[in-house]
Amino acid sequence: MKIRSIERAGRKAGRALVLPSSIQHPDKLRRAGRRLAGQILLYFLLIGISVVFLYPILYMVVNSFKTVGDLVNPGIEWIPTTLYIGNYRRALVALDYWHSLAYTVIFTSAATLFQTISCALAGYALARHRFPMKKLWMVLIVIAFLIPSHVTLIPRYLQFFKYGLVNTPWAVLLPAALGQGVNSTIFILVFHQFFSSYPRSFDEAAQLDGANRFRVFFRVALPICSPAIIVSLLFSFVWFWNETYTAGQLMGEAQSLLPIKLSSFMELYNNAYASASSGVSQINESQNMAATLLVIAPLLLIYLVLQKRFIEGIESSGLTGE
Amino acid sequence: MKKKENLRPSRRRMSIRMREAVSGYLFLAPWIAGFLAFTLYPFAYSLFLSFNQVSQDPMNKAKPVFVGLQWYKEALTVDTTFTVALMDTMRFVLLSTPLIVVVALMLALLLNRQFRGRTFFRAVFFFPVIIISGPVVNKLLESDAAAVVNPENYLIYDVLRTLPDVISAPLMYIFDNITLILWFSGVQIILFLASLLKIGQPLREAAAIDGASGWQMLWKIYLPFLRPMVLLNTVYTVVLLSTFSDNAVNQKILSDRQLAGKAFSYSAAMSWIYLLLILLTLLVVFLLFRERRAKEGNA
Numbered sequence: 001m002k003i004r005s006i007e008r009a010g011r012k013a014g015r016a017l018v019l020p021s022s023i024q025h026p027d028k029l030r031r032a033g034r035r036l037a038g039q040i041l042l043y044f045l046l047i048g049i050s051v052v053f054l055y056p057i058l059y060m061v062v063n064s065f066k067t068v069g070d071l072v073n074p075g076i077e078w079i080p081t082t083l084y085i086g087n088y089r090r091a092l093v094a095l096d097y098w099h100s101l102a103y104t105v106i107f108t109s110a111a112t113l114f115q116t117i118s119c120a121l122a123g124y125a126l127a128r129h130r131f132p133m134k135k136l137w138m139v140l141i142v143i144a145f146l147i148p149s150h151v152t153l154i155p156r157y158l159q160f161f162k163y164g165l166v167n168t169p170w171a172v173l174l175p176a177a178l179g180q181g182v183n184s185t186i187f188i189l190v191f192h193q194f195f196s197s198y199p200r201s202f203d204e205a206a207q208l209d210g211a212n213r214f215r216v217f218f219r220v221a222l223p224i225c226s227p228a229i230i231v232s233l234l235f236s237f238v239w240f241w242n243e244t245y246t247a248g249q250l251m252g253e254a255q256s257l258l259p260i261k262l263s264s265f266m267e268l269y270n271n272a273y274a275s276a277s278s279g280v281s282q283i284n285e286s287q288n289m290a291a292t293l294l295v296i297a298p299l300l301l302i303y304l305v306l307q308k309r310f311i312e313g314i315e316s317s318g319l320t321g322e
Numbered sequence: 323m324k325k326k327e328n329l330r331p332s333r334r335r336m337s338i339r340m341r342e343a344v345s346g347y348l349f350l351a352p353w354i355a356g357f358l359a360f361t362l363y364p365f366a367y368s369l370f371l372s373f374n375q376v377s378q379d380p381m382n383k384a385k386p387v388f389v390g391l392q393w394y395k396e397a398l399t400v401d402t403t404f405t406v407a408l409m410d411t412m413r414f415v416l417l418s419t420p421l422i423v424v425v426a427l428m429l430a431l432l433l434n435r436q437f438r439g440r441t442f443f444r445a446v447f448f449f450p451v452i453i454i455s456g457p458v459v460n461k462l463l464e465s466d467a468a469a470v471v472n473p474e475n476y477l478i479y480d481v482l483r484t485l486p487d488v489i490s491a492p493l494m495y496i497f498d499n500i501t502l503i504l505w506f507s508g509v510q511i512i513l514f515l516a517s518l519l520k521i522g523q524p525l526r527e528a529a530a531i532d533g534a535s536g537w538q539m540l541w542k543i544y545l546p547f548l549r550p551m552v553l554l555n556t557v558y559t560v561v562l563l564s565t566f567s568d569n570a571v572n573q574k575i576l577s578d579r580q581l582a583g584k585a586f587s588y589s590a591a592m593s594w595i596y597l598l599l600i601l602l603t604l605l606v607v608f609l610l611f612r613e614r615r616a617k618e619g620n621a
Binding site: 045121132137149174188249259299315 | 352353441465500576579589
């Protein structure tokens with residue numbers, strides 16, 4: 001067994017030694033051919049997968065431009081006969097879009113800002129301080145991530161009800177300001193990672209110059225770690241925008257948040273149109289798709305502009321271990 | 323004299339340490355306050371609620387009545403909509419999680435090559451993370467926008483049907499949910515990709531010189547290296563899916579929270595049953611993927 005394998009290895013080595021130049025050329029060609037085939041296969045796979053990824057968006061875009069006639073016509077799948085914008089016009093009205101958009105943007109920005117500040121403070125505490133029971137707090141920060149919102153939702157509702165905060169934005173903003181927002185734990189870990197990564201001597205130098213720790217935090221630590229701030233701002237914005245479970249319950253429909261309006265779009269649409277034209281304008285898929293696109297449009301816009309920042313943010317988060 | 327000199331630096335060091343601790347707690351104070359008020363207290367209170375009967379009016383000061391395990395029993399034995407919702411959701415989590423992690427790993431391996439347009443494809447794979455939310459996914463599912471391939475039109479569907487259930491059910495599941503599986507895998511892809519980049523050229527070259535094929539490199543280098551990431555991504559996926567707002571269970575918990583006679587407490591009991599199942603899942607995940615050797619670094 002052993003001898004045979006050694007023989008085989010020898011033969012292989014011998015062949016490589018005996019036939020150098022004559023074999024080399026076709027071999028190279030073959031290798032190049034194989035690489036090309038590999039590349040083609042790779043692109044084929046990637047494009048196929050991308051189509052699956054983007055299919056729902058394409059489907060939404062196409063269908064949102066269809067007239068009722070196009071929608072029911074089985075012959076028309078991908079190319080509507082006309083670029084009909086009536087669906088958008090109706091969705092804009094039913095959602096009370098511009099007003100809701102302004103409110104959603106302001107609310108989400110506030111939550112984002114609050115969450116970023118509280119997480120940066122906590123991250124700095126863990127990265128640059130030694131204090132008793134630090135391990136315990138770090139464990140609790142991770143555990144906080146694992147406690148799902150459906151468990152805390154009902155007590156939070158009762159709690160906020162007592163303080164008269166239900167149906168006000170504070171029901172979401174207050175937890176965000178105290179580090180209990182959407183995925184706060186992730187941002188604390190990201191800030192911790194960034195604040196630990198630059199030399200301690202920077203802080204110490206500033207302290208020797210007479211700055212107290214809060215000054216050091218604002219004047220030294222935060223400017224150095226601006227990438228972490230950007231990560232936190234971007235992802236907080238997106239995640240608060242898309243968080244409808246607790247926001248829907250605690251803030252309710254009194255507050256005009258776009259994603260929550262989307263989930264009750266049918267009623268909104270009927271309120272806006274059914275009475276006016278005596279039930280003629282039944283809601284259809286095109287209007288649903290138009291409304292969905294309108295709700296995610298701001299996010300798509302942000303992503304188109306800042307797509308690199310998002311991905312770099314995850315890469316540099318330190319979650320991959322350094 | 324001598325004694326004094328010895329004392330002074332030590333006392334100063336003490337005070338510096340004290341000051342550092344105080345300042346550390348000041349920085350952490352907002353989080354601690356928030357944790358106690360908005361996470362720990364509600365967490366404990368929902369456990370308390372689940373064993374009691376409370377008034378439907380939150381302002382009512384009437385004392386809660388202890389009812390023991392009544393709500394738990396009712397949820398698990400009487401309320402069939404809950405058990406169905408729970409089974410549905412757990413199946414969704416347990417089937418999707420491995421698929422999402424494996425798909426994310428494969429896509430990361432695909433992207434971990436040198437080719438033109440790499441950043442473009444990376445951006446495409448990541449983009450659903452930006453827009454995925456309960457209402458949006460709901461609208462997509464309602465309108466068939468998520469059904470890319472309608473497998474019923476294809477021969478493969480009939481072939482799958484003839485297979486035993488154990489094999490065909492997961493395969494059918496993939497076909498039915500392919501878009502959702504992909505849409506939930508954005509963050510995981512990037513995390514895998516980022517840690518693949520850390521394997522570094524030298525190790526890969528060394529393996530190539532030793533004659534390792536791509537397949538061998540995958541099993542002997544990439545996968546062992548990615549083990550901690552698999553753990554992190556699996557935990558992340560379980561948490562992501564189980565807290566997704568349009569889950570059958572999450573919706574059930576919401577819709578039943580004002581039921582007469584068992585307001586709030588019944589929902590709290592259901593949320594705890596669900597939580598325990600998720601924690602059990604996470605425990606299994608942790609036992610499967612934890613580092614077996616002594617810790618080398620921190621993740």
